[in-house]
Amino acid sequence: MASTYEPIATQTLGSAQATVTFSSISGTYTDLVLVATAASASGEPTISFQLNGDTGTNYSRTLLIGNGTTGTSERASSSTQGRISNSTGLTTTLGANATIAQFMNYSNSTTYKTVLARSNTTLYATEAIVNLWRNTAAITSIALFTNSGVNFAAGSIFTLYGIKAA
Amino acid sequence: MGTTFTKIASVSVGVLGASSIDFSSIPSTYTDLCVKISARDLAASGSLYVCVNGTTQTNQTMRRLEGSGSAASSDSQSSIFFPIDGSSQTSNTFANTEIYIPNYAGSTNKSMSIDNVTENNATQAFADLIAALWSQTTAINRLNFQCNSSFVQYSTATLYGVSKS
Numbered sequence: 001m002a003s004t005y006e007p008i009a010t011q012t013l014g015s016a017q018a019t020v021t022f023s024s025i026s027g028t029y030t031d032l033v034l035v036a037t038a039a040s041a042s043g044e045p046t047i048s049f050q051l052n053g054d055t056g057t058n059y060s061r062t063l064l065i066g067n068g069t070t071g072t073s074e075r076a077s078s079s080t081q082g083r084i085s086n087s088t089g090l091t092t093t094l095g096a097n098a099t100i101a102q103f104m105n106y107s108n109s110t111t112y113k114t115v116l117a118r119s120n121t122t123l124y125a126t127e128a129i130v131n132l133w134r135n136t137a138a139i140t141s142i143a144l145f146t147n148s149g150v151n152f153a154a155g156s157i158f159t160l161y162g163i164k165a166a
Numbered sequence: 167m168g169t170t171f172t173k174i175a176s177v178s179v180g181v182l183g184a185s186s187i188d189f190s191s192i193p194s195t196y197t198d199l200c201v202k203i204s205a206r207d208l209a210a211s212g213s214l215y216v217c218v219n220g221t222t223q224t225n226q227t228m229r230r231l232e233g234s235g236s237a238a239s240s241d242s243q244s245s246i247f248f249p250i251d252g253s254s255q256t257s258n259t260f261a262n263t264e265i266y267i268p269n270y271a272g273s274t275n276k277s278m279s280i281d282n283v284t285e286n287n288a289t290q291a292f293a294d295l296i297a298a299l300w301s302q303t304t305a306i307n308r309l310n311f312q313c314n315s316s317f318v319q320y321s322t323a324t325l326y327g328v329s330k331s
Binding site for chain 2: 004005006007010035036037064065066067068069070071093094095096097098099100118119120121122124125126127128155157159161
């Protein structure tokens, strides 16, 4: 059977770090999956992302959030960042968050790109997020950072997989 | 490069049903675990309970966002469980669940991402997004799934190992 779910790269932070970047991503897969078990050096920030170094207001997102009491929805448009884990997503404790994001049909050069994410922190919330990047370029790099600028904690793990349709 | 989404074990419940579905002696050689479950409970109202490294639910918490077909709600629980189809739901329908456990063999507490749906040809059926936590730092070597009565025939569960290298 052909291999259809392949690791592209993994980064385990040996020290606190502000940005985690996956670059030179090959266009040979159909979709990308990012799995993160991350913590923050302080506070409860997001896991935000920018694609291909795009810092423009080309990102929008819709969120479903369950905080243990109520279910809510949020929306952001014309943002300078996407998010795969929203505010209060991370804690300072390693192992407290599990985030999985799917970059759909990432390598085509015709359509805008959708990123679906599930972020889970039992201390705060479970989240489902759909992001849109209004750019038709194939995704070749993913930069991850926090919205507050604090570092990801040492020991955080980020792994990028490629999925092939055939 | 080798395949990294590998089937570790699979269970298909036979005609006699099963009181639980058990994956034991899970090797620590993978990076993440993923379990895909299609299940139905013999009880009128079905539930699936997740037990880690044993057959009891200890050191667990979860937060859930649930849609019932008419409302969305959120709650917190001190154990990991969620609805599955039971005998009150439409015949031959099964709940479907994915449980993803990153870094299951690591030395930190174990977070889980759980997506679950029930099926029913009626006004009420559930969709659940769950953040779950097993607050233990030991590696996960066993996943045991229980329900209110017994899993009916044709319930299935498959455990996959995901490797980053």
